[in-house]
Amino acid sequence: MPSSEPLLQVRGLRGRYGPVEVLHGVDLQIEAGELVAIVGANGAGKTTLLHILSGIHRASAGQILLEGQDIGRLPPHRIVQAGICQVPEGRQVFAPLSVEDNLRLGGYAQRHHQAWVEQQLQFIYTLFPILEERRAQSAGTLSGGQQQMLAIGRALLARPRLLLLDEPSMGLAPLLVEEILRVVRELNQQGVTILLVEQNARAALGVAHRGYVLETGRVAMAAPAATLLSDEGIKRAYLGY
Numbered sequence: 659m660p661s662s663e664p665l666l667q668v669r670g671l672r673g674r675y676g677p678v679e680v681l682h683g684v685d686l687q688i689e690a691g692e693l694v695a696i697v698g699a700n701g702a703g704k705t706t707l708l709h710i711l712s713g714i715h716r717a718s719a720g721q722i723l724l725e726g727q728d729i730g731r732l733p734p735h736r737i738v739q740a741g742i743c744q745v746p747e748g749r750q751v752f753a754p755l756s757v758e759d760n761l762r763l764g765g766y767a768q769r770h771h772q773a774w775v776e777q778q779l780q781f782i783y784t785l786f787p788i789l790e791e792r793r794a795q796s797a798g799t800l801s802g803g804q805q806q807m808l809a810i811g812r813a814l815l816a817r818p819r820l821l822l823l824d825e826p827s828m829g830l831a832p833l834l835v836e837e838i839l840r841v842v843r844e845l846n847q848q849g850v851t852i853l854l855v856e857q858n859a860r861a862a863l864g865v866a867h868r869g870y871v872l873e874t875g876r877v878a879m880a881a882p883a884a885t886l887l888s889d890e891g892i893k894r895a896y897l898g899y
Contacts, residue, residue: 671720741819753798764812
């Protein structure tokens with residue numbers, strides 16, 4: 659039976675770097691099948707939040723519940739096994755390795771399900787045909803947009819129940835941003851639950867169902883994406899008009 663719990667629930671999350679507290683009691687919730695955006699200025703705590711959800715950084719207080727199970731003390735590899743996978747800011751592909759080797763590394767946790775891995779690999783090549791064309795090419799020689807496609811594909815091979823995307827549009831030309839966000843929306847329509855962190859608020863809210871505005875480590879507003887896009891304060895602060 660499907661769980662009655664939200665896929666992800668974050669309660670009173672606090673995070674610090676040394677003596678400095680960066681997150682001050684963040685609450686958020688994501689239902690299975692949603693595409694939720696977190697927007698905010700540089701320094702708002704967006705990446706810190708994702709790092710805590712991924713287990714890369716430890717929360718100083720609060721709970722992280724995945725379908726009601728507390729995962730806040732699990733190490734990163736156990737969180738991936740539980741179904742949360744992050745596409746990090748800056749892509750972080752394995753530059754000397756081929757495109758296909760990068761993708762297969764993403765599927766390491768699924769290595770006992772080789773038939774599924776091969777099927778998913780073909781799905782990713784359908785999603786990003788340029789990756790199939792360059793499957794034998796070193797990942798470090800790809801363009802920024804192609805590396806972003808590779809990083810998303812690599813995460814999909816981990817079989818995520820929740821995909822965390824950290825600034826996928828960073829450093830990309832506008833047409834490539836459109837393409838990446840089209841794929842994000844398509845993945846969500848195919849059933850992938852996504853938490854999208856973006857400084858490009860207009861682009862993120864344009865594809866999301868709901869959004870959270872993070873300001874200096876606190877949730878300043880949470881609402882349907884269309885409501886945030888039409889809010890005058892959000893327009894002035896984040897949308898440039």
